[in-house]
Amino acid sequence: MFADYSTSELMSIFAMQGFAGLILFSVFVLMALGLAIIFGQMGVINMAHGEFMILGAYITYLTSNVFADYMPALFGSYFFVAMILAFIAAGALGMLVEWAMIRHLYHRPLDTLLATWGLSLILQQLYRTIFGAREVGVSLPDWLMGSIQLTDIVEVPINGIFVMTLAIGISVGIAALMYKSRWGIQVRSVVQNRPMAGAVGINTAKVDRLTFGLGCGIAGVAGSAFTMIGSTGPTSGQLYIVDTFLVVVFGGATSLLGTIASAFTISQAQSTMEFFLSGSMAKVLTLLFVVFILMLRPQGLFSLKMRK
Amino acid sequence: MATMKHASQSGLGGKLPGLMKTLAGAVAGATMALSAVVSAAPATSEVNTTGLAVTDDTVTVGILHSVTGTMAISETGSVQAEKLAIEQINAMGGVLGRKIEYIQEDGASDWPTFAEKSRKLLVNDKVASVFGCWTSASRKAVLPVFEQYNGMLYYPTFYEGLEQSPNVIYTGQEATQQILAGIDWVVKEKGAKTFYLLGSDYIWPRTSNKIARKHIDKLGLKVVGEEYYPLGHTQFNSVINKIKLKKPDVIFASVVGGSNVAFYKQLKAAGIDMTDEKPLVLTISVTEDEILGIGGENIEGAYASMKYFQSLPNDNNAAFVKAFKERWGDDIVIGDVTQAAYLGPWLWKAAVEKAGSFDVDKVRAASPGIELTTAPEGYVKIHPNHHLWSKTRIGNAKTDGQYEIVYETDELIEPDPFPEGYQ
Numbered sequence: 001m002f003a004d005y006s007t008s009e010l011m012s013i014f015a016m017q018g019f020a021g022l023i024l025f026s027v028f029v030l031m032a033l034g035l036a037i038i039f040g041q042m043g044v045i046n047m048a049h050g051e052f053m054i055l056g057a058y059i060t061y062l063t064s065n066v067f068a069d070y071m072p073a074l075f076g077s078y079f080f081v082a083m084i085l086a087f088i089a090a091g092a093l094g095m096l097v098e099w100a101m102i103r104h105l106y107h108r109p110l111d112t113l114l115a116t117w118g119l120s121l122i123l124q125q126l127y128r129t130i131f132g133a134r135e136v137g138v139s140l141p142d143w144l145m146g147s148i149q150l151t152d153i154v155e156v157p158i159n160g161i162f163v164m165t166l167a168i169g170i171s172v173g174i175a176a177l178m179y180k181s182r183w184g185i186q187v188r189s190v191v192q193n194r195p196m197a198g199a200v201g202i203n204t205a206k207v208d209r210l211t212f213g214l215g216c217g218i219a220g221v222a223g224s225a226f227t228m229i230g231s232t233g234p235t236s237g238q239l240y241i242v243d244t245f246l247v248v249v250f251g252g253a254t255s256l257l258g259t260i261a262s263a264f265t266i267s268q269a270q271s272t273m274e275f276f277l278s279g280s281m282a283k284v285l286t287l288l289f290v291v292f293i294l295m296l297r298p299q300g301l302f303s304l305k306m307r308k
Numbered sequence: 309m310a311t312m313k314h315a316s317q318s319g320l321g322g323k324l325p326g327l328m329k330t331l332a333g334a335v336a337g338a339t340m341a342l343s344a345v346v347s348a349a350p351a352t353s354e355v356n357t358t359g360l361a362v363t364d365d366t367v368t369v370g371i372l373h374s375v376t377g378t379m380a381i382s383e384t385g386s387v388q389a390e391k392l393a394i395e396q397i398n399a400m401g402g403v404l405g406r407k408i409e410y411i412q413e414d415g416a417s418d419w420p421t422f423a424e425k426s427r428k429l430l431v432n433d434k435v436a437s438v439f440g441c442w443t444s445a446s447r448k449a450v451l452p453v454f455e456q457y458n459g460m461l462y463y464p465t466f467y468e469g470l471e472q473s474p475n476v477i478y479t480g481q482e483a484t485q486q487i488l489a490g491i492d493w494v495v496k497e498k499g500a501k502t503f504y505l506l507g508s509d510y511i512w513p514r515t516s517n518k519i520a521r522k523h524i525d526k527l528g529l530k531v532v533g534e535e536y537y538p539l540g541h542t543q544f545n546s547v548i549n550k551i552k553l554k555k556p557d558v559i560f561a562s563v564v565g566g567s568n569v570a571f572y573k574q575l576k577a578a579g580i581d582m583t584d585e586k587p588l589v590l591t592i593s594v595t596e597d598e599i600l601g602i603g604g605e606n607i608e609g610a611y612a613s614m615k616y617f618q619s620l621p622n623d624n625n626a627a628f629v630k631a632f633k634e635r636w637g638d639d640i641v642i643g644d645v646t647q648a649a650y651l652g653p654w655l656w657k658a659a660v661e662k663a664g665s666f667d668v669d670k671v672r673a674a675s676p677g678i679e680l681t682t683a684p685e686g687y688v689k690i691h692p693n694h695h696l697w698s699k700t701r702i703g704n705a706k707t708d709g710q711y712e713i714v715y716e717t718d719e720l721i722e723p724d725p726f727p728e729g730y731q
Contacts, residue, residue, distance in 0.1 A: 013553050020545035027543065125376065133380035135569065135601025137709075145606070147579035153552065157577035160545070228577070230542045231569030231601050235378045239540040239566050274546035279537035280509045 012153035021271040023160035026167035027229070028263035030222040031240050032247040033170060036259040038215035039248055041191050042208060044102055045113045048120035049244060050237025052216045055093060055123070056086035056223030057232040058131060061138045068139065076141040083224045090220025095213035102212060103205065120237070127234040135233035144228060159228040166225055170218060171260060177214075178256065187211055191254070250290050252300025261301050266290065349405025355665045361434040362666050367406045369394070369653075370413065370429035372440030372450075377417025378565070383442045385597055386464050386649035387412070388636050390439045393653035396631065403657045404666070411435060419449035426450040430457040436666045437462065439652040442645070444468060444511055451476070460668050462652030465645050466592070466614065468515035469725040474672060477655060478695045480648040481615050482725045483516050486592050489700035489717050490613025491523050491560075494590055497715070500557040502530045504587070506547065506571075507562035509536035516562050516592060519727060532556050537563070542570040548578045551587065561591040568598055572607045582609030582705075595643025596709060604709040616647040616685045617703045617711040628684035641709060647684050654680055655690065687720070695723030 035049045046052075063082035067075050097119065105112045144162060147155040178184040189197040190207050198204050223237075230236065251262030269289060273282035294300070352364050361368035371390050373383040394408045402408055411433050413425040422441065429435045430453065437460040441447045444467050454461050454475040461476045469482035494500045503524055507513025513536065521531050532554045535547055544567075551559060563571045575582070575589075582589050589610040596618050599607055618629060618641060628650065632642055655678060660666055663674035676692040689697045697720040703711025 009553070013549060016549050016552070017546065020549055023545055024543050128376070128380065133375070133384045134597065135381055135566070137600055137603035139603060139605070145573075145576055147577060149579065155579035157545075157574070157579070159573075159577050226542075229570055229573055231566040233381055233566065233601060235381075236566050238378070239542050271543075271546050275550060278535050279541065279547065283538050283541075 009153060012151060015154050016156075017271065017275055019156055019160065021268050022164060023157070024267035024271050025264050026160075026164040027226070028243065028247050028267050029167040029171060029260055030163065030218075030225060031244045032251075032259050032263055033174060033256070034215040034218035034222065035244050036215075036248045036251070036256060037174070037218070038212055040254040040256070040259075041187055041211050042106075043109055044106075044212070045109065045116065046215070047113060047117040047241070048097075048123060049219055050239070050241040051120045051123035051127075052090045052094065052219035052237075053223030053226065053240060054127065054232065054234070054237040055090050056083075056220030057138070057227050057236070058127065058136075059086040059089050059220070060224040060227050061131075061136050061232055064139055076143060079141060079144065079224075083221050086220040086224035087217040088220075090223070091213040091217030094216025094219075095209050097216075098209045098212040103208065106208075124234045124237075131234070133234065135231050135236070138227040138232055140228060162228065163225055166221070170221065171256075174218070174256065183207075183210070246287075246290060250294065250300055252302040255300075255302040258300055258302030265301070350664065355404055356436075356667065357665070358667050358669075359434060360436045360666050360668075362406065362436060365406055366409050367403060367666060368409045368411060368433060368435050369656075370426075370433065370435040370438040370440065371410050372413050372415055372422065372425055372429060372438055373442060374415045374417040374446075376414055379415075379417040379442055379446075381565075381601075382597065382645070383415075385643060385646035386440075386442060388640075389464075389632070389642075389646045389650035390652060392632060392635050393650050395635070397653060397657055403660050404664070408653070415440070415446055419443075419445050422446040423449045423453050426453045426459070426461075427457070430454070430459040435459070436660075437656050437668075437671070439464075439649065439656075441465070447471075447476070458668050460656070460671060462649075462656060464649035464652060466648070468512045469727070470515065472693050472695075472725050474694070475668075476694060477652075477675060477690065478723075478725075479651045479655065480645060481698060481700070482695055482723050483512075483519050484724045484727050485615070485695075485698060485700055485721045486613055487516055487520050488523055489721060490590055490592065490611075490702060491520060491527075493613070493702050493715050494558055494588065494611070495527060495529065498557070498585065498588055500529070500588065502532045502554075502556045503558045503560050504532055504551055504554060504556035505534040505560045505562075506551075507536050507593075508539050508541075508564045508567055510539060513562035513564070513593075517560070520560055537567060539565060539567065541567050544571045544574045545578065548575060548580070552578075552580075556587050559587050559589045561589060562593045563591075564593050568594060569602050572602045572610070576606050582607065585609065594705075595645065596641040596711065597643035597646070599705065599709040600641060604705065604707040607705045608707050610705045611714075612703045612705065612711060613700060614644040614703070615698045615700055616644045617701060617713055618642045619703070619710050619713060620685065620701070621713075622684075622686060624682055624686065625684040651680065651683055651685075651688065651696075654682070655688075659690075689720070691723050693723060693725055695725055697722060 038044050038046050060082040063078055063085055067078035101115055144159050147157045149155050186202045186207050190204050194204055247263045251258035270282055270286045273285055352362055356362040373387045374380050394410055398407050415422040429438055439462045441463050442465050447463055451473055462479055463476050464479050466480040466486055505517040507517055524531055591610055591612050594612055658678045659671045659675045663670040675690050678690045680688050691697055699717045699720055701713050702715040704714050706712055
């Protein structure tokens, strides 16, 4: 298929395809981090993860409208405000949900699956009632749309770079929080041995609530960022949920490093195959590849070693 | 009984039996003569011999769309259009002197639910006709029910064709009407030589692209790529790179749903300015409704090939748009399918009046040849194959989310649901 092209053209395309893979990687990381924290640290399967993301997207939509109406001069920077608000809104909703629902179900993992699925349906209908069944168009500041032209052919989308920066920033932030802060130590000790953590004076209920809130808040930020690349509608969250679970399960549920490694593997595999094969076939092969690895390593790529 | 009915209907295939037509004509004539003597509204026993939900002053119809679930995004407009048409018909005095009442059911974006609800409408509610369905999958799910209980469905969506049921009137375009005119225009006006076909992975885009490819081959031009992505796919950077490598003159796009938004946003972010028309984007799946979600600034410059745009300059359409906004709000937009859904009740009314009866068999017999001069899209006529004659237009997307019409076929295009070589 490459016979008709010159070497420089091919080099450019490969460079761009490399970027495409990295952007996909960043998107996967953003999608999966929130879920990985909740699933990995608390053992709760949050089926409503997509809806928390869409909450972030709707917050972005509202913020953009407010800025357009009242502060048109500052419109270029509304996106940062929107992301912060999205984090707060999704995080607050997450903590509320944890308090009202999740904490009563900690010892019944299958029930949390059903309960959060029900929650996702409720949230979808709520969005539909408030914002209407149609998708809303989020208008973005001009500087976010468009691309940087490096050579004649090589162009890098700015929103891709933005998503990449955000993914790196959040990952580093979470890693610092988990492995450097006092709160992170508490979370990890609750994961490893809940009764013992409680016995040494850690308020496990509070740790749980904050962890769940943090996971949901990150989902909100991801949703806010995804208004740049995807749709915002009541059911748009469903578009991301399968890929998100795929990344988390493949990575090994309890390891953040695993999530990142898994996002990298899957995104590179998928974007390379998409280039050489057709879109649907690439997806099929990606899924087959993941199934095959999971057959050999049911615990995922990385897993926490601990005494049972 | 059911099997007999079915057998007689399948004989209907391409052409209507002449006998049936004459019979219906005779009945209609007799009814009209009688009604002139008795009163303005003909007696219920005459216009309803099959036990439909018709009283002396009302007739009940069904509306069957998804108002919850994924498809609610698309189907909401159709529900609004059908209700508006029914209200307008009632304001004019109804059908055969009877006000139309409707029972609305929710298909909930779930195909078995559509089948279940259509059975309820036909068997329990005995509705005289049903306006509904949107996706091909939902239509295929209700088809056996409509054929078994001899109901009448007015289906609004442009679709892949390859179907013709005696129990369905297709008010949207079938694939050849929409596609061939679009490709001819882009070849003639823009000198396109190479095409990249891109769609979501299900029956409509695949059939549409098959028709497009065949036509492109016939013109002696070249398809340089053909690709499908799963429904709901949100990452198009790889395919955009492929498109940049192949440098086609035209991207022929039939991406649907949430993927649509992702595709156009990423196309723009990748530095492809559609107003430059290098490559030119020709879509058959983005109506004004979809642009709401995509954002006008992200699709500016793309061309769409369909039969109706909100900006269509004619008096019928001006009145329709005005009435629609008065009824459903100023910020609403009207897409191709919404307009086609609006035609449903009007076409049914015309057929009922021509037949002088609500009986489904008589309405069916009266349908071919029904004309509508008041249609927002202009003039439409029902073909004996139950599809509509219609013009195809090309619109150019603007930042305000509307299309500017740049071309319109001179003649009405004959619907051809079974193009040669696709059976």
